[in-house]
Amino acid sequence: xxxxxxxxxxxxxxxxxxxxxxxxxxxxxxxxxxxxxxxxxxxxxxxxxxxxxxxxxxxxxxxxxxxxxxxxxxxxxxxxxxxxxxxxxxxxxxxxxxxxxxxxxxxxxxxxxxxxxxxxxxxxxxxxxxxxxxxxxxxxxxxxxxxxxxxxxxxxxxxxxxxxxxxxxxxxxxxxxxxxxxxxxxxxxxxxxxxxxxxxxxxxxxxxxxxxxxxxxxxxxxxxxxxxxxxxxxxxxxxxxxxxxxxxxxxxxxxxxxxxxxxxxxxxxxxxxxxxxxxxxxx
Amino acid sequence: xxxxxxxxxxxxxxxxxxxxxxxxxxxxxxxxxxxxxxxxxxxxxxxxxxxxxxxxxxxxxxxxxxxxxxxxxxxxxxxxxxxxxxxxxxxxxxxxxxxxxxxxxxxxxxxxxxxxxxxxxxxxxxxxxxxxxxxxxxxxxxxxxxxxxxxxxxxxxxxxxxxxxxxxxxxxxxxxxxxxxxxxxxxxxxxxxxxxxxxxxxxxxxxxxxxxxxxxxxxxxxxxxxxxxxxxxxxxxxxxxxxxxxxxxxxxxxxxxxxxxx
Numbered sequence: 001x002x003x004x005x006x007x008x009x010x011x012x013x014x015x016x017x018x019x020x021x022x023x024x025x026x027x028x029x030x031x032x033x034x035x036x037x038x039x040x041x042x043x044x045x046x047x048x049x050x051x052x053x054x055x056x057x058x059x060x061x062x063x064x065x066x067x068x069x070x071x072x073x074x075x076x077x078x079x080x081x082x083x084x085x086x087x088x089x090x091x092x093x094x095x096x097x098x099x100x101x102x103x104x105x106x107x108x109x110x111x112x113x114x115x116x117x118x119x120x121x122x123x124x125x126x127x128x129x130x131x132x133x134x135x136x137x138x139x140x141x142x143x144x145x146x147x148x149x150x151x152x153x154x155x156x157x158x159x160x161x162x163x164x165x166x167x168x169x170x171x172x173x174x175x176x177x178x179x180x181x182x183x184x185x186x187x188x189x190x191x192x193x194x195x196x197x198x199x200x201x202x203x204x205x206x207x208x209x210x211x212x213x214x215x216x217x218x219x220x221x222x223x224x225x226x227x228x229x230x231x232x233x234x235x236x237x238x239x240x241x242x243x244x245x246x247x248x249x250x251x252x253x254x255x256x257x258x259x260x261x262x263x264x265x266x267x268x269x270x271x272x273x274x275x276x277x278x279x280x281x282x283x
Numbered sequence: 284x285x286x287x288x289x290x291x292x293x294x295x296x297x298x299x300x301x302x303x304x305x306x307x308x309x310x311x312x313x314x315x316x317x318x319x320x321x322x323x324x325x326x327x328x329x330x331x332x333x334x335x336x337x338x339x340x341x342x343x344x345x346x347x348x349x350x351x352x353x354x355x356x357x358x359x360x361x362x363x364x365x366x367x368x369x370x371x372x373x374x375x376x377x378x379x380x381x382x383x384x385x386x387x388x389x390x391x392x393x394x395x396x397x398x399x400x401x402x403x404x405x406x407x408x409x410x411x412x413x414x415x416x417x418x419x420x421x422x423x424x425x426x427x428x429x430x431x432x433x434x435x436x437x438x439x440x441x442x443x444x445x446x447x448x449x450x451x452x453x454x455x456x457x458x459x460x461x462x463x464x465x466x467x468x469x470x471x472x473x474x475x476x477x478x479x480x481x482x483x484x485x486x487x488x489x490x491x492x493x494x495x496x497x498x499x500x501x502x503x504x505x506x507x508x509x510x511x512x513x514x515x516x517x518x519x520x521x522x523x524x525x526x527x528x529x530x531x532x533x534x535x536x537x538x539x540x541x542x543x544x545x
Contacts, residue, residue, distance in 0.1 A: 060409075149392035156352050156388075157406045157455075158381035160374055 028238050048162075048240045052170060052219035055163035073134050077176070078183055084129045085184030088121045088191035089113065097199060107210075108194060115209030117188035119223045124271055125188075126181040127230035130173070131263040135238045138169050139259025142242025143252040151243060166243065170235030177231035181224050218282045226274040233270055235264045292416030301392030304329050305495035306351060306463055311360035313346055320346050323360065326497075330462070333489055333496040335510035337503065337541070342516040344499040345389065348379035348465045351497070352386050353377045364463070382410060385494075389468040391448040393440035399451050400436040403427060406458040426454040430484055453484065457492070464488075464496040464511030470505045482508045503545035515541060 096112045142165060145151050154161045193207040238259040245255040305325035313321040320343035328334045336344050349355045352364055353369065362370045369380050393402050402425045407414060414422070427436060430450040440448055449469060456464060469485060470478035482505050489496060491507070500506050506513055508526045514524040515538055523530060523538050530538055 016363050058410075120428075144395075147388060150394055151396070152349075152354050153386070153388060153392040153394070155354060156381060156384070156386040157409070157459075158378040159409050160378070160407075 002279050044244070045236070045240055048166075048243075049236060051162045052166045052236070052239070055160050056167035056171065058163075060163075062168050064166055065168040066171060069168045070176060072137075073130075073169070073172045074176035074179060077130055077133055077180055080133060081126050081129050081180045082134055082183045082187040084125050085117070085122055086187035086191040088125050088184075089117050089188030089190065090195045092121060092188070093192040093195035093197075095180075097196065110193075110202075110207045110211035111213065113192040113196070114189060114208075114215075115219070117187050117192060120275070122185035122188055123181050123223050123227045123230070124268070126177060126184045126227055127234070127267040127271070128264055129184075130177060130230070131234050131267055132181060132260055134173065135234050135259040135263040136237065136256045138238035140240045140252055140256035141254035142166075142239060143245035146243055146245045147248055147251055159244070166235075166239040169239055170232060173231035173235030174228045175231070177227040177234075178225050183226045185224070222278045222282050226271075226278065229270055229274060230267045233266045237263045237266060303363065305365060306497065307361075307363045307366075308347070308351065309361040309363075311347070311350060311362065312358045313343065313350060313355065314358055315450075315529070319519055321350075321357075324516070324519065326514055326521065326523050326524065328495040328497055330495050331489070331493040333485075333498060333513065335498045335500055335506035335513045336516060337500060337506055337513060337545075338516035339541075340501070344516055345467050347516075348386070348467050348497065348499055351463075352381060352384055352465060376414055384462055384463045384465060385459070385461035387449065387452045387456045387464075387466045387469055389471055391440070391445075391452035393451055393455070394430055395440050398437050398439055399432070399443065399447075400424075402440065402451055403454045403458055406455065410459055419468050422458075423454075426457055427451070429430045429457070429488070430454045431480070444477075446473050446481065448483055449473065449477075450484070453481075453488070457488065460492070462494055463494075466495045466496065466498040466500075468500055469498060470500065470502050478502065478505060483506075485509045501545075503542065 093109070093113050096116070097106070097109055099110050100106050100112065142151070145165070151161050151165065154164060189208070189211070190204075193202070193204050195204055196207060197204075241255045241259040241262065245251045247254070307325075307327040309325045310323045310324070311321050312319070312323050320341075324343075324347070326336075326347075327336065336347060346355060350357050350370075350425050357370050360370070361368060364380055364383070367380075369377065372380065377434065378459065393399075394405060400420075400423055403426050404419060405418050406491065407422060411419065424433075424436070427433065427450075430453050432447065432450055432454070435443065436448075440451070442449070453466075453469075466485065470481050483497075485498070488494075488511055496508060498506065510527075512525060513527060513530055515522045515530070517537050521531050523535055530542060533539065
């Protein structure tokens with residue numbers, strides 16, 4: 001019987017072989033370490049957020065850096081986000097068409113595409129694409145500045161790095177995500193229409209009129225503006241992971257990777273919560 | 284970033300003690316985890332004076348500078364600037380103190396997304412906002428000329444040599460006309476000729492600006508050239524402090540060995 005089987009079947013009254021007991025102890029301490037690390041990470045993130053918040057609301061304001069970040073995060077992500085939205089719109093249109101035709105609801109295709117793109121696909125695709133592009137960029141940039149003491153140099157120059165580096169990037173993410181979502185939605189609708197019209201000609205005007213028929217602003221504004229929360233998550237996590245980096249080039253790589261992974265994960269989790277809140281509040 | 288940003292700011296002391304040293308540390312202790320780096324050291328520097336801090340690697344020399352400028356917080360002890368206690372100050376309080384300090388990092392720590400000129404202009408853009416652009420540009424060029432750089436001002440830090448990076452770092456440290464200059468290994472990694480040039484430059488700046496300077500270095504020759512006083516650290520303690528002649532006459536085993544091997 002292997003150690004692994006022993007640890008599985010052994011009850012409290014059965015004496016464990018020494019090696020199995022050691023394994024259990026190390027698994028237990030590993031679990032405890034992971035648990036502590038998890039809460040330590042959240043605690044540090046909360047403290048970091050508080051520092052950034054305080055820095056963001058008190059003068060002097062770093063307008064120039066904010067504008068630079070709006071350009072970096074917004075304009076530079078625009079083509080990628082619009083393209084991703086367009087691809088999703090085309091796929092959605094083709095897939096939905098097949099299902100709708102089967103159930104005899106082909107006339108509802110524009111509505112299905114419009115609602116799917118604007119309410120969910122546009123926002124989540126924007127969140128994930130920006131998590132990848134901007135999260136990695138911010139994480140790597142700040143991590144590189146950290147390990148080369150550039151952040152210390154900023155602080156030694158009597159400039160608050162939370163205000164200059166973190167607040168500007170996070171605010172730019174918050175402001176830009178809803179705008180990028182609109183671009184993703186536009187790309188998605190355009191390609192959704194194109195895919196539809198290639199199969200069965202319909203004018204763009206007809207597609208849009210039919211898709212938005214009976215819709216209200218509350219159907220579309222909350223899903224678009226929920227991405228501001230995604231922006232907060234992406235900016236906050238990327239800045240946090242970047243500014244706490246240690247360990248040279250390897251640390252920079254780890255910061256970039258963890259920024260993308262954690263930002264994407266928390267964007268998806270936040271989406272679940274936000275969708276529920278929107279459904280409860282606006283419907 | 285160890286400044287305590289959210290602790291309440293200590294009451295600023297109303298008047299500057301003109302008789303006090305510009306920088307005075309007393310019984311300063313600092314540990315990282317279980318490793319004690321500084322074990323209760325006391326040092327002081329007056330205006331126009333240069334103190335060189337020497338010692339083996341890992342004896343806390345750079346940590347001492349980081350404590351003085353507030354990038355780390357001491358476990359205990361006192362750091363006084365012009366007689367004002369700064370240990371535990373919040374960001375606002377520390378910000379005002381830092382404007383009086385210039386810091387040259389060991390690797391220069393130039394902002395790699397900015398040109399040489401922009402690096403030096405950076406502190407001025409943030410703290411001399413009222414300064415017209417033309418005047419600021421003139422000031423930047425003057426600072427760079429002061430450290431012997433008159434060409435290649437539009438180059439990126441990655442495109443210039445280590446010696447030039449140190450010069451740019453020095454010009455940036457001088458931008459706000461500091462009263463205190465902290466230099467972390469100013470000649471580390473440089474060839475003997477560049478080291479000599481940096482030493483001459485530090486001496487010249489000292490003569491012209493009369494700052495209180497603390498220079499952390501491994502380079503005994505450099506320390507002898509630029510410093511009025513030298514202090515040798517070992518295992519977190521000041522083993523000896525005095526002129527180079529005092530060090531030469533010392534019979535402390537560690538000091539004798541350090542001088543012999545340097």
